[in-house]
Amino acid sequence: MSVLVRGVERRFGASAALRAVDLTVAAGEFVALLGPSGSGKTTLLRILAGLDIADAGTVSIDGEEMTHIPARLRRIGFVFQHYALFRHMTIFENVAFGLRIRRKPPREAEIVQRVTGLLERVQIAELARRRPDQISGGQRQRAALARALAIEPRLLLLDEPFGALDAEVRKGLRRWLRDLHRELGLTSLFVTHDQEEAMELADRVAIMRDGQIVQYDTPEALMDRPINAFVAGFLGDAARLPAEWDGTALHFGGGQLPPLPASALRLAPTRPGPAVAFIRPHEWSVMVQEETNATVRSRHPVSRGVRLELSIGEHVVEVELPATPLRPGERCQLGATAARAYDVG
Amino acid sequence: MVAASTVSIARAAEPAGQHPPPVYRRRLWPWPGPLPGFGLSLGVALLWLGLIVLLPLSALAARPWTLGFQGVLDSLSDPRVLAALRLSFLSALAAAAVNVPIGLLLAWVMVRENFPGRRWLDAAIDLPFALPTAVAGLALTALYAPNGWLGAPLAAAGLKVAYTPLGIGVAMLFVGLPFVVRSVEPVLRDLPREAEEAAATLGADGVQTWWRVILPALLPALLAGFAMAFARAVGEYGSVIFIAGNRPMVSEIAPLLIVVRLEQFDYAGASAVGLAMLVLAFMILLALNLLQRRNRG
Amino acid sequence: MRRRRDGNRFLRLAVLLLAVALTCIILLLPLAAVFTEALRRGIPVALQALADPDALAAIRLTLLVAAIAVPVNMVGGIAAAWCIAKFEFPGRRFLLALIELPFSVSPVISGLVWVLLFGAHGWFGEWLQERDIQIIFALPGLVLATIFVTFPFVARTLVPLMQEQGRGAEEAAATLGAGGWQIFRRVTLPDIRWALLSGVLLCNARAMGEFGAVSVVSGHIRGETNTMPLHVEILYNEYQFVAAFAVAALLALLALVTLGAKALLERHGSSRASLL
DSSP states (O other): OOEEEEEEEEEETTEEEEEEEEEEEOTTOEEEEEOSTTSSHHHHHHHHHTSSOOSEEEEEETTEEOTTSOGGGSOEEEEOTTOOOOTTSOHHHHHHHHHHTSSSOOOHHHHHHHHHHHHHHTTOGGGTTSOGGGSOHHHHHHHHHHHHHHTOOSEEEEESTTTTSOHHHHHHHHHHHHHHHHHHOOOEEEEESOHHHHHHHOSEEEEEETTEEEEEEOHHHHHHSOSSHHHHHHSTTOEEEEEEEOSSEEEETTSOSOOEEGGGEEEOOSSSEEEEEEEOTTSEEEEOSSSOOEEEEEEEEETTEEEEEEEETTEEEEEEESOOOOOTTOEEEEEESOEEEEEOO | OOOTTSOOOOOTTOOTTOOOOOOBOOOSSOOOOSSSOHHHHHHHHHHHHIIIIIHHHHHHHHGGGGGHHHHHHHHHHSHHHHHHHHHHHHHHHHHHHHHHHHHHHHHHHHHHOOOTTHHHHHHHHTHHHHSOHHHHHHHHHHHHSTTSTTHHHHHHTTOOOTTSHHHHHHHHHHHHHHHHHHHHHHHHHHSOHHHHHHHHHTTOOHHHHIIIIIHHHHHHHHHHHHHHHHHHHHHOOHHHHTTSOOOTTTSOOHHHHHHHHHHTTOHHHHHHHHHHHHHHHHHHHHHHHHHHHHHHO | OHHHHHHHHHHHHHHHHHHHHHIIIIIIHHHHHHHHHHTTTOHHHHHHHHHSHHHHHHHHHHHHHHHHHHHHHHHHHHHHHHHHHHOOOTTHHHHHHHHHHHHHSOHHHHHHHHHHHHSTTSTTHHHHHHTTOOOTTSHHHHHHHHHHHHTHHHHHHHHHHHHHHOSHHHHHHHHTTOOHHHIIIIIIHHHHHHHHHHHHHHHHHHHHHOOHHHHHHHOOOTTTSOOHHHHHHHHHHTTOHHHHHHHHHHHHHHHHHHHHHHHHHHHHSSSOOOOO
């Protein structure tokens, strides 16, 4: 159930959707492909499923090379973004489909038993006799999952599984999917553009951009040590500020923010010169005092406390604090307590 | 170096971050998709289309030239041919033009009004399309003949319809009407009401809204409907042949001339007229298509 | 503002009445005329005209031609719609344009082309005469002309519907292990069956009612190569008006039944299969 992707390329006309992609997924892992739209994540997923063929490179599953094997023979479960349930069949028949079309289908009693078991596991057993257009989006998603699991796949692929659902349903399903994965131990890959989702669910996350995997690591490692400015900007809701690195301290452009010593940097640039710094909302200190360098533009409550939008010089940053008396229009002294900085140019 | 047309096998002990240069699979044909059955369905479709469409039409395209280029010109410049072509094309254009406002009216009523019997009106609009052409021809003749239900009052008013070019126009009107209606209907249905409401809030009255907001949005569909009605009418035979007088030079349509020449075993002459009809119609349709595209942009 | 609203309502009513009047005059009166003329001398006379041996032969021939042409076009139409809607390949649009072709071609030309191929002086004329095979002025010619004229109907009804339905369900079936026929039979066909039936109905109506194309290849041999529409013409030219209208009325009934069945099918299926 391990997956090995080497050197996969895919072009559509003049543009390259995937460029020399390497990926290794260990058995039982839950991996997320995360990135902005157009980064190639869905293309990679479809190539893994056999719904598309790479122009170059190889795909192996459990050591077996799969590159030229059609989707039908791969025994890979695929959950589509818009479910792709069979409109004219009941949910039961949808889930049973993969079993019925086998060359030697199992006996009817066994089919009923397997399908009912799966429906119970995804908690939609009572919807067995309904049609897809009679149930909600979240229920359809679970039906699609049950259908994919019915063929006892060795790999499960999910294409933006919760993309078409609203926030509440999404959160609940997320939790449920994670529990299900723990229970089944099935190697799974899912595509998403929602970083919170990827961080919450995956054992490892592959950040993709422009057809390449930029960084592939555990969520903790990604958050702690983003490999470059793109990843740092993509994750963690950070403010992006131009700066100058002189080897010992980071000087921020504009001069209003006090410089940051090397000891406070989580990641430092490799050489002196122009740099870009990323500072997360909780990595600021805000003080009410005589000397001020920033103005409060807006404030709104969040579950953790208060979020302030501050303008300093020509930059606008977001700061999260447990509490503060500051209101819009007032001034304060802003300083960074930590940052990740990268070379520029 | 691995040959370009073979597949590279996964090498386990590859240092991280490096991999061999990409091995491109040579593709003669872009991959059509993951679903099975491409070869079979394309094969059947091509065979069917090739035998039923391309083969016969190539025979039509080739046959006139057995007369030689000058021969074709001579055959086509026969005054009878020119009269027939003129009659067919002008009548079809006129009939299609009259169909535009009528079709627009019907489409408007179908989409914007809810009234008892709307479904019957809907079915009636499809009638010229479903009715066999000979039946339509017969019916129209009976209706507009000097002793017919409509022909009698018109004759009293001094208007002869049956057996004249006017009768040809009426028949062409009948067969072309559904095209305009069905072309406009979906566009009208999808027309956002908010656009008209916005115009009202900005001070436009009914006529202005119609002229400046609704009509321009419908123009491409109207043009498309006009084109289709014209294309159908210009080649129409069965509906027209009964009500037309079929007098050469006066009320003889081009398709009839083709039949006449065929009966005289003048295959080349018949196909010359046929080819001329196709080419002329194609040019007119192309012009309309370009007009429509410019309008849409 | 009450005056404006009343004026508006009056205008709308006037427009509606105008539309209904136009529909009656242009579309419905001809239909009424057919039945009126057919029944002018009473029902027995009309039925007698239909029982005439030549008329019966024409009816039989019409049914036979349709029975051959429609299934052929159904298979071809399904194949064309499948490859156009479910795959990407260069020349797809050309294929679509090819399918639209008979709609822009005069029925007479649709018959002419077969004469050019298989007629006495056609491309294959001599070849056929040597083998004593008769295509023009015989059943095969009628069938070929009918096939040409009616082949777009099934494809045109299916292609937009299948394109709208997309490939997702079929791809899902492929990942679940289904082969080609299984996918078509279990996933695609159930989704298109109402549209398919609608297309077949239209194809049949046109096949039975075709006049121009069939007239050219027929030879008008009474009792042998006359379909119903051709028989109508012969009767009319011989001034047997009631008989002509009687057969025409039968054809008109066919048209009405087709329209009615199509309306019923539309109520069943969700998407509207356009006649155009």
